Amino acid sequence: MSKVITPRAEDYSAWYLDIVKNANLADNSAVRGCMVIKPYGYAIWENMRDALDLRFKATGHVNAYFPLFVPKSLFEAEEKNAEGFAKECAVVTHYRLKNDASRPGKLMVDPEAKLEEELVVRPTSEAIIWNTYRDWIQSYRDLPLLINQWANVVRWEMRTRPFLRTAEFLWQEGHTAHATKEEAIAETVTMLDVYADFAENVMAMPVIKGVKSANERFAGAEDTYCIEALMQDGKALQAGTSHFLGQNFAKAFEVKYLNKDNQQEYVWATSWGVSTRLIGALIMVHSDDAGLVLPPKLAPMQVVIVPIPNAVSPVIEECDRLAAELRSHGVRVHIDTDETKRSGFKFAEYEMRGVPVRVAIGKRDIENGTLEIARRDTKEKQTYPMADSSGIIRALLDEIQQNLYNRAKEYRDAHITHVNSFDEFKEVLETKGGFISAHWDGTGETEERIKELTKATIRCIPLDAANEDGVCVLSGAPSKQRVLFAKAY
Amino acid sequence: MSKVITPRAEDYSAWYLDIVKNANLADNSAVRGCMVIKPYGYAIWENMRDALDLRFKATGHVNAYFPLFVPKSLFEAEEKNAEGFAKECAVVTHYRLKNDASRPGKLMVDPEAKLEEELVVRPTSEAIIWNTYRDWIQSYRDLPLLINQWANVVRWEMRTRPFLRTAEFLWQEGHTAHATKEEAIAETVTMLDVYADFAENVMAMPVIKGVKSANERFAGAEDTYCIEALMQDGKALQAGTSHFLGQNFAKAFEVKYLNKDNQQEYVWATSWGVSTRLIGALIMVHSDDAGLVLPPKLAPMQVVIVPIPNAVSPVIEECDRLAAELRSHGVRVHIDTDETKRSGFKFAEYEMRGVPVRVAIGKRDIENGTLEIARRDTKEKQTYPMADSSGIIRALLDEIQQNLYNRAKEYRDAHITHVNSFDEFKEVLETKGGFISAHWDGTGETEERIKELTKATIRCIPLDAANEDGVCVLSGAPSKQRVLFAKAY
Known part of the structure; x- marks a missing residue:
């Protein structure tokens, strides 16, 4: 109860940081821009993973698993990719420390241990992986090659925020190789669908599937597909990307295969990734001014049971019985028997940590054959008969999962606004926020100009966008479909 | 069948590398001393994890999860630990690359982007973690703190070998904080027991639990407990360590807690870890001249079913039925329907990859209601009635797991030799190998001298060693118990 969260309406950014801190998700570290993912935050990541x-x-x-380090000569082989990441690379130049003769007990970099070739700490692994694939792929029989890696990557960001943008983050990166362009594009789309399914059905976060404009494309990709979500402050967040890489990396690393006609061809590639950034999205889509709100499918504790008073017979036996029953159905349950804290304090704490269902069982309940169930999403409390409680709680977990999705979707859908002029564009962006569906002339210049004027970028060209004749909101040039603009994280 | 393995008797080290390569476990990479863990090798690691x-x-x-990087000033805070790792540290000195004006398309380290303080790529995480624990621990209520991390670490090794010694490796590192010395020691021993249980019951690898001599202790520890295993060439391998760190890190990082008497005290610490090195041990304990041998509990494929001829009715239906039946019991099954390869080739391939049970089902089998089951550990083949096959195979998997353990234990036990003179010591070491149980005077000088003369080190002082009066094999000074010496990986 002593923990206080800045209300969203007052300062959304402070609210976010308060949640991260008070729900015990992450902590700052001694390393610039790097966070510590605390056990509760990491447990959410484990469930996502x-x-x-x-x-x-x-x-x-x-x-x-591929090496953390990329030799500079490999890193620079695919030029666009290298250019895209060069400005934010951590570089290893030495492999030894030695005693600093001038400062007893202190160490210094040993100048004699300078590497012949510098090593880049991977900001992404295309280079090191495609250099390996050259040895793994000889013939069409070796394709497709469908590999994923769970790893840490480093991008030296100047302005960081826990989960949303950190110098080091955890992610998965898929890297696949295919015999044909069509198959590679199909893979790109398949993985986009996997991400959308995960976002909507596990994270309870509605997303729009689309394609990035050339300006927003991944460095080295032919096409970047993405899922875009909307946060409660009206800003968009790119939640996952799936890249069709064409033959760019195959050509940079000379990865060819012998086709069925006995001819050498370059391989086609995709890569796709999501990261611990998703935890930031999860927070901003569902949580409220009382703390974190977690969808049951990702909650480390789905149900917390609080005996009142603590650990006293027959209350504790009833708690144990219910917990065992729920666990036998795969529910993650915690019984809080900590005697040093009062139940009011505990209730506030579990609310802060976003536990979907809280059960309180008191002495009076035992007499009446009842218990109290509180749901985190709506904060409703209700008394139920003890006898049916396991089934009720399990149904409630499903209902909460669905309710969170519905609530987020309702907000998201209400924040996609069609505009037909640039004045309207600016007004909606400033007063309402959200996605702005507008015609665009398809040029990078116009996109850049709109970004300069409004800070909004093209989040995506939705895959399901209807053909519709119109004129670009900025240039007035003809356009065949609307695209989605928004300010974004 | 085209893959050939050097026999163990001819060149054990070449045999090991052949297994790693031909069983598709790992590959060299473009980065000195770093390996690529291939999908099959990684799947074993996933099962271990x-x-x-x-x-x-x-x-x-x-x-x-804690940061990959450790600022140099934190790294050097616990002096013994820093000294132990300083000579093998990868050091990040810059955070940006830029275009090399003299070499178009090439990049160079941007001298303007030099870090004020160098960052060490973690060789182990005590420093960064204990610097964080200072903020997390205030009172006895915050203790014990029982945290584990799955991560990559880097130690710049000059001579590397896949899995056994690589510059980057994957591991887990537990870091716990306790109110009392007794509790910390109990944790150290508990985790040693967890490792021993895992080694013996999952890896089917017998281990000896013991304590390291002062010379072999982890840098910064008060006591290092370990499990030691014996490889088929008679060399020992340290398979896991659990360190009692005393208050060394608490003092270096000023981590104190308020005890129940309202007094500030330094916290007590442990750390413990096992790594991808265990895959090297797994290979060397069980495999033979035909390839890898895997214990069923770790095998990515526990059973492979080969239809003969391929995917032809009714053979394939019978394979599918058996696979479904086994999978319903949680068995990991693969059906090989690849039509481009002959069954003889497949048999050799699965033997190479160490699949514990191979099932062949042919047309004749369908008529007879039989199938052929081959076990990898003994290479025995036998025909069984189709009707009982699922139960037979599951029992066989248990039997193989147990047989591998028994076989390894028999070898290990036969290779613990008691010696009572230094001549005997040298002779046994050169002719028979294995663990040598000998009296030692307890001094680092004697230990060092024995290492210089024989390359054998003290692997551990076994926890279950009996008190026995004797004299040191080298110095003749009195000794109260035997310790285990061996050449080691």
């Missing part, structure tokens, strides 16, 4: 990994394996992928 | 993680959580630990 497991749900994604299951989907990757179900679509035929396997995991592998 | 899951089995360990389950045990860590069952003993009350949670996972978290």
